[in-house]
Amino acid sequence: MKKIATGNKAVAEAVKQVRPDVIAAYPITPQTEIVEQIAEFVSGGELKSRYIPVESEHSAMAACIGASITGARTFTATSSHGLLYMHEMTNWAAGARLPVVMANVNRSLGPGWNIWAEHTDALQERDTGWLQVYVSTVQEAYDATLMAFRIAEHNDVLLPVMINLDGFLLSHIMQPLDTIDPGDFIPPMSLPHAIDTKNPAGYGGLTGPDQQFRVRWDIERSMRDAVKVIEKTQEEFAKRFGRKYGFTEDYLCGDAEVIIVAMGTLGKEAEVAVDMLRQEGVKAGSMRLRWLRPFPKLNLKGKQVVVIDRDYSFGRGGILATEITAQTKEQVASIIAGIGGQEVTYEDIADFVRHRCMGTEFWFGVDKYV
Amino acid sequence: MRIRSPPLQELDTIAEIPKEEYVLKCTSACAGCSDSLALRYVLKAAGPDTVLVVPACCTSVIQGIWPNTAFNVPVYNIAFGAAAACASGMSNAFRAAGKKTNVIVYAGDGGTLDIGIQAMSGAFERGTDFLYICYDNEAYGNTGMQRSGATPLGARTTTTPAGKTDAKKDIDAIIAAHDPPYQATAAAAYPQDLFKKVQKALTFRGPTFIHVLAPCPPGWRYSTEKTVEMGKLAVKSGMWVLYEREYGRLTIGAQSKAAMKKPIPLEDYLAPQGRFKGIDAKTVDIIKQRIARNLARLAAEEAAP
């Protein structure tokens, strides 16, 4: 059905389609609309989930964990400090192999209080064992949320999935949305290690040095297996519903000499910059990274790479740039832009390419072009 | 050991409230906001040698946009669930340095009853020398009015669109269980009473608590000029009770004593508020029963030898 919706509403609509058994969530700007919309769906009887209005995000994730281990489908949503406050429990959810699905509306971290877009919140969860996808349109937020349940609950994966959407830029923009009935695209959830009183087992008790590494390796093995599951899920989604998604979204990359790599809305706006640059005779392309975990093999051979990070790891650099330099020998120009909602336009992105200084780092708004 | 301080001189008229303003006119509060109104009197009572510790809440917004500030005392902003713990550290550091600086947490109901309750309980149990003020607008104002543990039964919020089905958490009873030297309730609608209670609280060594009812026009959905009236109606209907508990000894305030004798109908309080629109008779009845129970409990406590 064709409608118009915000990124937040699109997530809530997808959740309504998938009908989790238990939803536990806590409001935080700019995610609040997701929680409010779900509360309204539940209150109006449109969504037959149990909604737990917990007293903190730590409890939101803990409640999802408690529900999920009984075999229930679970969902939560958060942002920024909410995600940070969950951190102990996000590790727990992944370590316990629970397919919790969460939308995270990317926002900057305090102090000071800043409610605008930045990716550092989710990137601080990078090593927890969560799968992470970053979306760039309202439609993609909807589609990715649907697919997240199927991927997380797949028995080759059984890891939680986080859908990331840029605060305000995507969470609050109105764009066209085509909703679908996923039907059996999302099969019922079946958790092999669900709690069963007829078959009592211990969960997460003392684990010795001779076992712990096996448990951790198992997470990594599933993370590697997840690559196939994601591919298959995205392929089948395209077949059934006609919308195609990959690990990256590539725009005019084939013959490009310089490729912009970015995530979220910046990655989409980069396409407009590419069009401008092409008119000037610069052979540019854009590769919008969608999946950060598992991290895909990027095809950047022989290209100059301009990486835009809306995040930072102090004392090291842009997190995406660091990930990419670890994978490829190609020259990278690392741009730090959009921190705390800093305004970055397609003209600015085109400038990053025009003035690219390979092998260096450039803080937009701080450094000057040479 | 807790040391009792000398009693303060009574301040009866508003003229004796200091003229110094610590909440300047440039706040970004909504019209009719009692969060900022109450804070104005809190800071007048506390004076300049005061640090406010503020978790995420409307107060984080109304102080303005950094590097500007609308408050004339240092304000330390801290994460939503961490105010009391942060204040513990600050108070201990000041005392270690031999300073008497007042450390006042100014937190919303969400930052107190919900996410911040663990840190607060810890700080009270450890006897932290600070004043904790919870201004209670009965929902999450900062994020646009979602339910909190302080939202009353039957009230509509954006996460309880059909009215809240759980009752308001009795945070004052929880605080009382920590047996602090001083605790009180107050209302932004009675600024002199609030002023006196803050001054008094600051004379005690150890953790003290004041719970301030802070009506909120956009959240409660009444027109802005009715803010003071709304607080008075809450007290007159018995929905909010003004009292102090000093070393465990309860004294009910005169305004609430009057309300106990001759309360106004609860409906007079509920009707002007959009958040109670469409509340059913059964829920109103339950609220009335709870009020009666609460008043009887407090009266019995006060009368006990």
Place this chain on the structure above:
Amino acid sequence: MFEIRIHSRGGQGGVTAARLLALAAIYDGKYATAAPFYGAERRGAPIVSFVRIDDKPIRIYSQIRKPDMVVVLDASVMDVVDVLQGLKAGGKVFVNSQQKKTFSGYVSSNVDLTGIALKENLVVSGSPILNTPVIGALAKMGIVSVESAKKAIREMFTDERNVKAAEAAFREMSA
């Protein structure tokens, strides 16, 4: 691409107006986005919303710097904000006002939306609703079709007075 910047004060419906306009444009078979710019301010502060309309999917998320049109829902905003900033030469300016306002170098027009809202008794908690009548005026200017404008209003509001107010603005707008 046609880019519109809407100026209003928090709580006046500027964000909803942007959404209605985008929805109407989509009903016209176009692509459209509506993006409010959220500052840290509270109710009553001047705010802007952005509408983009195009024949192709829209890939821009940053603010509109050079609008084709500026819509002012509250004329008092003009005292504190330069509403013409970046407006393309020959661009359109629409102001909710009884008095004709002219801006040299631009195509200016006005309708008393507040008066229309009051006449239709379209008032919510003391404030006249401007977001539905303004869509009528914009339809007259050809930004969206009348049919789509009405359809969008009916999609977002059940109260028919909203459609009536839009029709009144359409009539009063001297095209």
